[in-house]
Amino acid sequence: GEDVEQSLFLSVREGDSSVINCTYTDSSSTYLYWYKQEPGAGLQLLTYIFSNMDMKQDQRLTVLLNKKDKHLSLRIADTQTGDSAIYFCAENLSGYSTLTFGKGTMLLVSP
């Protein structure tokens, strides 16, 4: 099975909060990342969290990490139509310099 799993689709209304979830299997992950990909574009790093942290907040973004359940979430407050994109969760295993990505969650924000 996949090392990193995400739900494929999320639809919200503008102004609501969005929560995108991710589960991973390898307990030796050191860093976990959230990337955003707009249509036809590359990946933009939104935020990352070190595995010894539970939470990280950066303006409208809140990352929660439950290491026991190997569960990562990204909360976007006051979601805007410009937030519509595909969001990828990725993990960085201890001792490796490469990232393992989930399949991505497509976020659709309607006015």
Added chain:
Amino acid sequence: NAGVMQNPRHLVRRRGQEARLRCSPMKGHSHVYWYRQLPEEGLKFMVYLQKENIIDESGMPKERFSAEFPKEGPSILRIQQVVRGDSAAYFCASSPGATGEGTEAFFGQGTRLTVV
């Protein structure tokens, strides 16, 4: 400081031809990574290079694919005798240090390869 530059943005090849994808890392970055994104899939790691060295090629198909990062010039991902299954978006990323230490990897806009 320009970002990671990939060219071409779009590449069409007939089955059996060769595809060459180029990646110029950000200034000051000596670590380059290639990822492949198949339709409706996440990115899959292919190869990690530093100048003149392949550090990790565990994600590269054993045949037809090769990568280099010479002392001068861009990194090149080369696919020989392309097949339809090679159609994908190929992304390059670069970083100043190894990403295992939380260093951010910056991604290019990708090369979308279509094999007809």
